[in-house]
Amino acid sequence: xxxxxxxxxxxxxxxxxxxxxxxxxxxxxxxxxxxxxxxxxxxxxxxxxxxxxxxxxxxxxxxxxxxxxxxxxxxxxxxxxxxxxxxxxxxxxxxxxxxxxxxxxxxxxxxxxx
Amino acid sequence: xxxxxxxxxxxxxxxxxxxxxxxxxxxxxxxxxxxxxxxxxxxxxxxxxxxxxxxxxxxxxxxxxxxxxxxxxxxxxxxxxxxxxxxxxxxxxxxxxxxxxxxxxxxxxxxxxxxxxxx
Numbered sequence: 532x533x534x535x536x537x538x539x540x541x542x543x544x545x546x547x548x549x550x551x552x553x554x555x556x557x558x559x560x561x562x563x564x565x566x567x568x569x570x571x572x573x574x575x576x577x578x579x580x581x582x583x584x585x586x587x588x589x590x591x592x593x594x595x596x597x598x599x600x601x602x603x604x605x606x607x608x609x610x611x612x613x614x615x616x617x618x619x620x621x622x623x624x625x626x627x628x629x630x631x632x633x634x635x636x637x638x639x640x641x642x643x644x645x
Numbered sequence: 646x647x648x649x650x651x652x653x654x655x656x657x658x659x660x661x662x663x664x665x666x667x668x669x670x671x672x673x674x675x676x677x678x679x680x681x682x683x684x685x686x687x688x689x690x691x692x693x694x695x696x697x698x699x700x701x702x703x704x705x706x707x708x709x710x711x712x713x714x715x716x717x718x719x720x721x722x723x724x725x726x727x728x729x730x731x732x733x734x735x736x737x738x739x740x741x742x743x744x745x746x747x748x749x750x751x752x753x754x755x756x757x758x759x760x761x762x763x764x
Contacts, residue, residue: 564751574736576689576755622688626751631677631742633753635688 533558535625537636544613545644551598552608552639554623560584562628565599565606570638571619579621582606584628613643648672649741651756658729658763666724666759668739674719675741679753680712683736695722729763736760 534557544550556565567579582590582599589597594611610617623636648671658664668678677696681689695701695716703709711733713725722741726733740753 566752568755573757574683574738575757576738576740578752581752620686631694632679632691633740637688638686640686 533560533625533627533634535623535634535636537621537623537639539639540637541640541642543642543644544610546613546615548613549609549611550613550641552610552621552623552641554606554608554636556604556606556623556625556634558604558625558627560627563630564626564628565597566624566626566633567595567597567606567608568622568624568635569617569619570622571616576622580608610641615643615645617641618643647743647752647754649675649739649754649756651737651739651759653759654757655760656762658761660730660763661728663725663727664729664761666726666737666739666761668722668724668741668756670720670741670743670754673741673743673754675722675743676719677742678716678722679740679742680714680722680724681738681740683738683758685736689738692724726761729761731763734761734763 536555563584565582569577569579580592596609598607620638622638624633650669652667680692692707693701693703695714701714716722738758739756
């Protein structure tokens with residue numbers, strides 16, 4: 532079974548600074564998908580970024596980028612130029628290539644301070 | 646595109662009554678829908694997976710008779726919490742996946758969630 536571990540329960544960052552959220556996972560699959568979801572206080576789950584395991588290039592979406600290390604089974608999220616609106620709970624998630632289910636980590640609460 | 650709605654957004658019911666939560670995909674056909682439960686400051690816990698026109702598959706430990714799931718059409722799935730008790734109070738989230746142009750769209754699209762309070 533796949534597991535996803537987020538070792539940072541809570542983090543804080545000053546506005547405009549950069550922060551990195553950690554995620555490691557365990558799987559025997561060779562092809563899979565990894566995701567970072569954001570859940571702001573409204574509790575609406577929002578997809579931040581996705582990565583296909585077969586792609587070596589790290590995914591980037593504006594201020595959000597990932598550091599995907601397949602051999603180390605690590606998938607960290609970097610948020611640059613942090614904004615107050617980035618305050619949320621962030622979940623790392625895994626899905627097998629032909630799977631159906633998302634396996635979520637425990638989440639990291641990120642607070643952006645002004 | 647890819648919008649999922651849930652109704653109601655917040656419901657309060659009395660202990661012993663049943664409550665139905667609807668999940669709709671507004672602009673795509675959802676062949677598979679998922680129901681999650683989430684407690685404050687915790688992760689999402691998958692309760693069940695439903696495919697249109699077939700019985701739902703429940704995760705281990707989830708009571709099928711308590712949480713009835715019906716995926717009657719390609720755009721609607723419902724979760725009915727039967728004989729609700731205060732311990733069923735939680736935040737329930739649905740998500741949907743699509744099958745488009747002959748292939749799976751691997752992304753899940755999430756609804757805004759429903760807060761259930763049982764008094």
